[in-house]
Amino acid sequence: MEKSLVYAQSGGPTSVINASALGVIDEAKKCGYKVYASLFGIDGLLSGQISDVDNEDEIQLRRLLVTPASAFGSCRRKLPPFATDRADYDKILEVFKKLNVKVFVYNGGNDSMNTCDKMAEFFVNCGYECKVIGVPKTIDNDLIGTDHCPGYGSAAKYIATTCREISLDTAVYARGRVTIVEIMGRDAGWLTAASALAGKETGPDLIYLPEKPFSITAFAQKCREIFDKKKSCLVAVSEGIRDENGNYVGATEQKDAFNNTQLGGVAAYLASYITAKIGVKTRAIELSLPQRCAAHLSSKTDVTEAYECGKNAVKAADEGKTGYMVSIKRLSSSPYAVEYALTPLSSVSGGTTSVPDDFISPSGDYVTEKFIEYASPLICGETQLEYENGVPLYARLKNTPIKL
């Protein structure tokens, strides 16, 4: 029976996770594997929803390179330790034996790498010959063990471009507003920091990351100074900024009209504060989901690296490696050059990385040149999309489950 590979996607979508999928599929076929996809992450392995990638149209598969979101579905399931609860593992083992699965590639973030690690260990433990490799994915860029993470560059490019456009838009009146843009990243400020890539003159005047305690009075003072000078002020804030006591800024839980607890956005909270304290017009903007799915503006560097991470995962497994995550090692920032390496999964799943101190300005309200040097190459290059009737064409897969 033909040797086969199972690929699955997990966690929140990104603009380039499907580029990694294509890298896996291309390399797997090259190495002689039959390729299956587990639909909705490992849920598909447990519920028997597994598709045969050969059933997809080639033209749709090629489009995966530029298609956002998780084309094979996703999940947020975590596996228990197999020492205490083997049921899920045994189910997966049964499926893998039936399909002669020799490689499992899981594409996701922190939690997914933890699942990956457990599965790798389980297969070694039970003596079933299946190599397990993780492919990193997160727009948050907070995965340990890699210089940066596929998904981040495209989100950063979208944020930088959008902040530049908003900066132009908000500067048109003789007397403008204080505009506050709320950016994803509850614990790490990588995405918010990327707003600085719009440039000091055509981007945010102030940038606040969750890594530094936020003083609302100092913030208002800065806004006032900038507004007095420029007659407008653009602020980028992470959704996760916290005050000196570690409390989320604006996290006053209010009941809305339907008695649901409403966690108001931090941008709306700060805008209201500025209106009350400075008496200028304000506007709050949440960049929201497009940060992780605006593939029409993906970074070509990010797409290429995501694809290569997928390829390298299969290569590593085919060479007999197991229990690793593919990682990106930066060789140089200028000219930008990387190589792909392997990081033990056990070292990845334990924590997250924050924006380091020397990437944040001492005043805590902007980033340093060192951050710009780090992040700038990651957003470079544009992808070529096909458009149909003015809208980008993205892959649509059949994802028909096979009979097991």
Added chain:
Amino acid sequence: MEKSLVYAQSGGPTSVINASALGVIDEAKKCGYKVYASLFGIDGLLSGQISDVDNEDEIQLRRLLVTPASAFGSCRRKLPPFATDRADYDKILEVFKKLNVKVFVYNGGNDSMNTCDKMAEFFVNCGYECKVIGVPKTIDNDLIGTDHCPGYGSAAKYIATTCREISLDTAVYARGRVTIVEIMGRDAGWLTAASALAGKETGPDLIYLPEKPFSITAFAQKCREIFDKKKSCLVAVSEGIRDENGNYVGATEQKDAFNNTQLGGVAAYLASYITAKIGVKTRAIELSLPQRCAAHLSSKTDVTEAYECGKNAVKAADEGKTGYMVSIKRLSSSPYAVEYALTPLSSVSGGTTSVPDDFISPSGDYVTEKFIEYASPLICGETQLEYENGVPLYARLKNTPIKL
């Protein structure tokens, strides 16, 4: 003394108003006019802030074609009738005489066309030989007297693309959410209707425009049906939907933490309602400012038409016409063809256009094929942008006021 032309921009920015500016500048130079810009709309004429376009770098001027927002600044000032208050008009007349201004081109929406109309009438009335022509601009597409309005196509392309990307993003989990996207357009549903250009399978399931009364109970029922079938549901709503009594949906004025009156967004209101009534996860997304400034995704058709409207304004004035707005006349939808015409300003400034009945599905929760035929050509084509370090390069003008 050389004959000259004054150009000014007014009202809310769009992605293509600067393309119109370039059309005006190019044609004016061709016709032998010296070109001035009044900074911050007609405010510049009254405060003496007028720039000499010859002082701008040619490379920056060329970039106006793809640059969002109002590169010469904007205002929201309305002129009083000159019969009752001539002060502003006399000030403008003085400046125009000093600079030998023979043509005034004003680029804006409804209110700006009203100002334009008054100025045209004033110059005729006082016997000063200056031709006044309006160039239409609004993302809302609600200007009378033109098939559609420059600015709409690019906003529509952004909305359609973003809705397709959000649709992919929200469909990745086995059990998803009801996602509600709030789109600009308080009185007219043109922008919200454009979400349908994402396609029925890869766009919103439900679309609600302000032209039809909104029933929240019928809405919840539809959401439930769709969610039960698809395990996710994407809804596009206009910010201006009203209930059967004509009240804005969700317009409960609440005081926020700083005692400011908070007009909560309709998407957040509906999301909360759905959570309470159906008990599924929801997400509210406001597309906000990028709708009018995301020039990285402008429609080439829109850019071209905006440029041509600018050119045609100068042509008309140079031929001795005054008191008109350039308008777009559609000759055919398939193949798409237009010609440029002139509409008397007096007929433009009196009202706005709504989405007609036969563009809205009888159930009131989607659009018809007729709307798709109308809107689809307007979003076609992509512009070529220059990128620097991964971010689009946009025009930056000096806008140095001349000495008067």
